[in-house]
Amino acid sequence: MLNQLISKLRKHALTAVLTAAVLGALLLQLNLLSGELELQKQQFDSDVSATASAINERVRLYVKRKSTGALKRSTSNDSTVTINTPMGTTTLRWSATQGAVPYGSGFGMDTTMISGFLDDFQSSLPWETLISSAEMDSLLQSELRVHGIRTAPKWAIIENGYLNSLLSDSFETGKVSYNFVLAESFFGPTRQLLMYFPSGKFYLASRVYLNLFVTLLFSTVILFAFFSVQRQGRKQKRLAAVKSDFISNMSHEFKTPLATISLAVDALLRNGEKMNAEQMQQYLGIIKSENKRMNAQMESVLQMSMMDKEELTLTLAPMDLEACLREAVSHFKLTAEQRQGWIDLGCEAGEYGMEGDLIQFKSALTNLIDNAIKYSLDAPQVSVKLTQSNEFRIMVKDRGIGMDEDTQRQVFDRFYRATKGNIHDVKGHGLGLSFVKEIIEKHGGSIQVDSTLNMGTTFTVVLPKNE
Numbered sequence: 001m002l003n004q005l006i007s008k009l010r011k012h013a014l015t016a017v018l019t020a021a022v023l024g025a026l027l028l029q030l031n032l033l034s035g036e037l038e039l040q041k042q043q044f045d046s047d048v049s050a051t052a053s054a055i056n057e058r059v060r061l062y063v064k065r066k067s068t069g070a071l072k073r074s075t076s077n078d079s080t081v082t083i084n085t086p087m088g089t090t091t092l093r094w095s096a097t098q099g100a101v102p103y104g105s106g107f108g109m110d111t112t113m114i115s116g117f118l119d120d121f122q123s124s125l126p127w128e129t130l131i132s133s134a135e136m137d138s139l140l141q142s143e144l145r146v147h148g149i150r151t152a153p154k155w156a157i158i159e160n161g162y163l164n165s166l167l168s169d170s171f172e173t174g175k176v177s178y179n180f181v182l183a184e185s186f187f188g189p190t191r192q193l194l195m196y197f198p199s200g201k202f203y204l205a206s207r208v209y210l211n212l213f214v215t216l217l218f219s220t221v222i223l224f225a226f227f228s229v230q231r232q233g234r235k236q237k238r239l240a241a242v243k244s245d246f247i248s249n250m251s252h253e254f255k256t257p258l259a260t261i262s263l264a265v266d267a268l269l270r271n272g273e274k275m276n277a278e279q280m281q282q283y284l285g286i287i288k289s290e291n292k293r294m295n296a297q298m299e300s301v302l303q304m305s306m307m308d309k310e311e312l313t314l315t316l317a318p319m320d321l322e323a324c325l326r327e328a329v330s331h332f333k334l335t336a337e338q339r340q341g342w343i344d345l346g347c348e349a350g351e352y353g354m355e356g357d358l359i360q361f362k363s364a365l366t367n368l369i370d371n372a373i374k375y376s377l378d379a380p381q382v383s384v385k386l387t388q389s390n391e392f393r394i395m396v397k398d399r400g401i402g403m404d405e406d407t408q409r410q411v412f413d414r415f416y417r418a419t420k421g422n423i424h425d426v427k428g429h430g431l432g433l434s435f436v437k438e439i440i441e442k443h444g445g446s447i448q449v450d451s452t453l454n455m456g457t458t459f460t461v462v463l464p465k466n467e
Contacts, residue, residue: 018226022219040204047147052180052193055143062139063130126159127191128166137168151203158192257290264290314357314442321352321392321463328365329384332373341379343369347386354392354466356443364439365394368459371433372398375457394461403451411449412437 127136140155154175156167163173175196183191197203264283272280329345336343373380376398385395403411412433440447444464451457 019223022223026215026219037204044149044200044204047149048144048178048195049180051140051143051147051149052178052182052195054146055140055193056182056191058139058143059127059131059136062135066131126164127157128159128164131166133166133168136166151197151199153195153197155193155195158194160190254294257294260290261287314360316355316357318353319356319358319361321354321356321394322347322386324358324362325365325384325386325394328362328369331366332369332382336373336380336382339373339376339379341373341376341381343373343380343382343384345384345386348388350388352386352388352392354463357439360439361443364436367433367436368396368461372396372400372457372459376400388465391465392463394463395458396461397456397458399456402453402455402457403449404453408449408451412447 131139136157137155141152144150144153154168154171156163156171156173158164173194175198176194177197177200178193178195180193180195181190182193264286268275268280268283275283325347326345329343332343369382369384372382376382377400381399383395383397385393385397387393387395437447440461440463446462448460448462449457450460
């Protein structure tokens, strides 16, 4: 057990080291970003505090300009303005020649004095009597933008301990995170600014976690590229081993018929004159049979080569799927009976016309049935069924040696053959099922395998109906 663990660690050492390095870099980046987020939070708080420090003066100047602008809009030589406050009413008269004087007073007042008087007077008034909530919101957001803050706050003004009508829409006192004293005077009002930012956390995170996103993206790309290279390397290594196995099997498959042909030819050369016609035909039949076997093997290799180059094209024509399947099954009835087994065909009643290449499709079916018989240890028991609903479905089921999960995943791979050590239970090149899959897919269909080790295998072919 320990040796297996050590072997696996050695096998995947490079993968483990690189993965640990990338994850370590990510953790380090997260730690740095966490510190950066804290610095961003401190800077944000500092900018909000600076905004609060400046907003009192900004409101005062805005109210002053607003009042001055109202005075300048007066176009008559003598005009009046009435200031209404909870403390009383004051009426001022402006004269183009002598400035502003109170009604009934014979003393003139300089405009500078009036400005100072208005400043002091307005400073003592509640803000809700001087500006609207919309104006306050505009001033506050403008000041925040001056300090680099681009997210909108919710706010409220507290004066003398009371929450007045000067507040933003949907303000909730339970969410307040900032409380600034704007003015504190023995004679004037004590004024506070309450504020919170509904999108504050997202605003801060968006400034920091963009770096994290980029880091994660590049780390993912690096890991993906590395694992892809590793996978390709393993695939190439397995393919090299499989191709080597294929060459060995192909050499053996060609060597056997060549040796048989050579023996038959030698027998004819040595004893041909002494043989009667029946013996001569027997030896010639052996030569022809082995030659046909070699041609069939070479044809399968050439077909796969053509598929690699995408040169194999189908000659599509109307064909009867049921007739094609019956003919394929008939080729193997005698073979199954000679091994004391059977092959059964069941076809659901209906029409099975479709467009296809009869020769290639029949070759694919015979390959499936041949495998079902070859991979049955004792007497083969093979069931073939043809049904239809929205599509045509062919099932080839055997009760043979079956396949494990690893074999099922690779059974349609080119050159793949299940092995036990270095001994193949059944001779072949490992091209049959890959050829079957290619032909069926070229007909617009699909093939699936379901197998249990030592209990049998079922191949299911699904073909679309022609519209």
